[in-house]
Amino acid sequence: MTIEFAPFIPWSVLVILAVLIALLLGVGLLKRVRGTVLRFVASAAVLAALANPLLLQEEREPLSTIVPVIVDRSQSQEAPGRTAMTDEALKALTDRLSRFARIEPRIIEVKNPPTNDSPSTRLFEALASSITDVPPTRVGGAIMLTDGQVHDIPAIGQSLGFEAPLHALITGKADEFDRRIEVRQAPRFGIVNDPQELTFRVFDDGKKTDAPAEVTVLMNGEEIARLNAVPGVDTPLSFKVPRGGTNVLEFDVAGAPGEVTDINNKAIHLIEGIRENLRVLLVSGSPHAGERAWRNLLKSDASVDLVHFTILRPPEKQDGTPINELSLIAFPTRELFVEKINDFDLIIFDRYQDRKNVLPILYYDYIAEYVKRGGALLIAAGPELASEDSIALTPLSSVIPATPTGEMHEAAFYPRLSKEGERHPVTRGLDGSASEPPAWGRWFRSVDVANPDGETVMTADGGRPLLVLNRSGEGRVAMLLSDQGWLWARGFEGGGPHVSLYRRIAHWLMKEPELEEEALKARAIGRTLEVTRQTIGDKPGPATIRTPSGKTETLDLTETIPGLYRGERRMDEIGLFTVSNGDFSTLVHVGAVDAQEFKAMVSTTEALAPVAAAAKGMVARLDNGNGGIRVPDIVPVSSEVRVTDNRRMLIRLTDETVLKGVNTLPLFAGFAGLAVLLFAVSAMWWREGR
Known part of the structure; x- marks a missing residue:
């Protein structure tokens, strides 16, 4: 409750009257005039009545605590088992958070942006965007459902935009293993029929092994080499550019038993062949x-x-x-x-x-x-x-x-x-x-x-x-x-x-590729895949597209000019696509070749552990080891979270409220005010009468 004033006359007049009353009080006390105190009390009561004091009582309602739940829907989360694990955990989290009346969960699903040609998992960017409309004090914590491969993790000590725990629930299994291949150094141009050299590397993420992996190398769809590469070691390859124009080098490493996915078992490199006079x-x-x-x-x-x-x-x-x-x-x-x-x-x-x-x-x-x-x-x-x-x-x-x-x-x-x-x-x-x-x-x-x-x-x-x-x-x-x-x-x-x-x-x-009678070509313009089929025969029918995630879809080809058929489609995924039509097949990479999203596919708790620990949160795997999941308990706390609980997800409840209404009570209104004034005046009259 608070007291405020709503004066009947301007404050400047009240101040002048108060000064006059104070002067009269002082003069009366100095000259020892009888009844000075009573006169002062009566004048003060009248002055207080003119100031009109009000007693205010606010009606407030507690605000809900915002808990963002950031759901990773990037392409790495499409590895076998992870999507189902994410969906099951999200349902369990939603049910548990709904039991607390003062907690308001915000579900934010994060996909690779369709306009981004070099995709990466940016969960912290999505987290910051989800709480821009609320004050930091209302955020009770954040929960991330992800495989741990996050590419915008802030540095230790960098603010998350709120003072509350950050928790991460990791999909996948603890003993995951994945094999991938990358082209490390390679020329972009090469003289036709001149020796060229590049290096590539096979990675075995999740375990160390010295056993060589078989790598098949194809140039424009024809095998040019088959060699063994030791994981973690750069392997050189010597080759010749067979023709002018764009040449496609394809590297295909043999899969390993139990690996997470074979999406990244292939890599390509484009090299422009230049004819030397x-x-x-x-x-x-x-x-x-x-x-x-x-x-x-x-x-x-x-x-x-x-x-x-x-x-x-x-x-x-x-x-x-x-x-x-x-x-x-x-x-x-x-x-x-x-x-x-x-x-x-x-x-x-x-x-x-x-x-x-x-x-x-x-x-x-x-x-x-x-x-x-x-x-x-x-x-x-x-x-x-x-x-x-x-x-x-x-x-x-x-x-x-x-x-x-x-x-x-x-x-x-x-x-x-x-x-x-x-x-x-x-x-x-x-x-x-x-x-x-x-x-x-x-x-x-x-x-x-x-x-x-x-x-x-x-x-x-x-x-x-x-x-x-x-x-x-x-x-x-x-x-x-x-x-x-x-x-x-x-x-x-x-x-x-x-x-x-x-x-x-x-x-x-001289066998320029652009003038081949029968040819299938594909190119990427941003996220749009364009397929061109050149033929002097009958209509070739639709093209078949195999996406990086293994899905298959068809693309109708329309004859633009005699003998030339084209089709295009906006692709949701990023990575290496295989396009085929009849006996012809070609590869095309949509998006950046070195996209972070495909460099590592093994789930991990290590990447998010430092930032979660700094925010007094926890990182835990969802896999319970028996084919199911285990979602940690949620415990709301009313004060600041000062310690980390490795078994439970602590949520700090906000003490923020919203004003619903104000009750006003005038102190000098009605009989109470009248009684005070009458008492002061009567006392003064009685004293004067003596």
């Missing part, structure tokens, strides 16, 4: 109008080392001029086609014909073997391919996809894409191909061939083959059955996409 051999036959088209294209590419020979003086044109007086360079056939043939990434015969003694017949066999072992050959043909000196009549016939009939077709025509060509990545979407007739210039002759192998992606007049692509052994061969491409380069009738076409042909021959 492609070496191209261009052999031109008799000079012709389009001879410089290929040369200009290849010379304009700074990454191409071009070796170009033109046969200006064939053997049958010998005129007896001494060799030392000739300005022409002799064709170094043995050096090019025997000693250094494997140094070339691509060989181009541009209107070349087999004249005697230029290339010995055996050398054509060398070229055919070069193709079968993985080389690339392009034949840009003209009338000479249909002649008696055609290179199609040499041992090259074993690798070239089309045999000429010996006839040339002379007629104006628009080069057109075939049905296969509309879907083939070499010709798909060429500028001008969508209209009819195509929006490019005409050509006027082509070599007639019979029953070509491989894919005919462009056609001449009457549907005759114009561009034929084929595989031979491990290599590739392309035949352009016309020498009229230079008309596009010269801008005849508006020209055409000769640069794009020639470059795509060359890159397909």
Whole structure:
């Protein structure tokens, strides 16, 4: 109860009256005037009545004690058994806390944020957010349900935002074991076919072992190494980048019996292959109008080392001029086609014909073997391919996809894409191909061939083959059955996409991944997984996605342009995904490769023990060893918690209250006030009367 005043007149007037009364009292006492005290009492009573004193009595209600329960729902909590253990413990906690009328639990479930590409378990951040709307004195404690792998644990001595115990209930088992693999050091770029080296390490969390673990290494889905790695020791790996563009190195460590999960038994590393100046051999036959088209294209590419020979003086044109007086360079056939043939990434015969003694017949066999072992050959043909000196009549016939009939077709025509060509990545979407007739210039002759192998992606007049692509052994061969491409380069009738076409042909021959007819690719853009399926066949059907947690889901693929199907989906999980479609499979990592969430999956009590001890809380495992759980008792205390109880969870009850109402009683109101005033005045009158 408190006393307050509600004066009937301003306080300034009351103060002046009080001063006057005090002065009169002083004068009266000095002069020994009779009745001074009674006069003072009567005046004071009147002054008190004017001040209107009030007796106030507040009605207050105790506030509830807030207890945040932070539930870890991160991906590491999806390990076998942990989700069920968490759900059971949460139910038990909720039931027990509900028995205390003054305790208000706040259940906060913490998942890996869908916008975070490098997920981690941040329980203390969630704890701080859950109590921003209440004063620290109302927080009686906090309880965390987690596997102990928390990545935002504050330093010892750092405030939690409240002065109350912090308790942690740990899922999982005490003797857990998990095996994982990490790429420690690796290059991001590598020269194609140059030796590269990286190091990786196998970790056996939860126990120490010197027994080696078998690790399988795949490059772009093909096994390149199988080796044993000692856990805890960096293991080197030497390899070569097989192709330009993105290459996927996959590391798969054999699982161990009883490990928590195999989610982190795989790791990937992406390395960009860079071609070191492609070496191209261009052999031109008799000079012709389009001879410089290929040369200009290849010379304009700074990454191409071009070796170009033109046969200006064939053997049958010998005129007896001494060799030392000739300005022409002799064709170094043995050096090019025997000693250094494997140094070339691509060989181009541009209107070349087999004249005697230029290339010995055996050398054509060398070229055919070069193709079968993985080389690339392009034949840009003209009338000479249909002649008696055609290179199609040499041992090259074993690798070239089309045999000429010996006839040339002379007629104006628009080069057109075939049905296969509309879907083939070499010709798909060429500028001008969508209209009819195509929006490019005409050509006027082509070599007639019979029953070509491989894919005919462009056609001449009457549907005759114009561009034929084929595989031979491990290599590739392309035949352009016309020498009229230079008309596009010269801008005849508006020209055409000769640069794009020639470059795509060359890159397909050199096995650029972007131009594979059948391919499955996946990439991650933040948390969005994008799947691309390239095919020249029928609709490939949906893709199958295996998530890091082992779940399987399907993704429908929609044809965006002929031969190219795409689908995308926002993924809830972070980690290594396996995408498959038919016989094709690929890996993609969504989110940061080194995300903390997957570096350790073994449950632990050690991480949270220091901060819990500093807050006078406890850390205990839920597992009771018999297949069930044990939730410690909850004990509310009315005062500050000063000691740690290792068997019970102490909750400090708040003494905060909320004001519900105020009762007011005027002290000088009614008969009581009137009686005091009458008594004071009567006493003064009685004294004066004497």
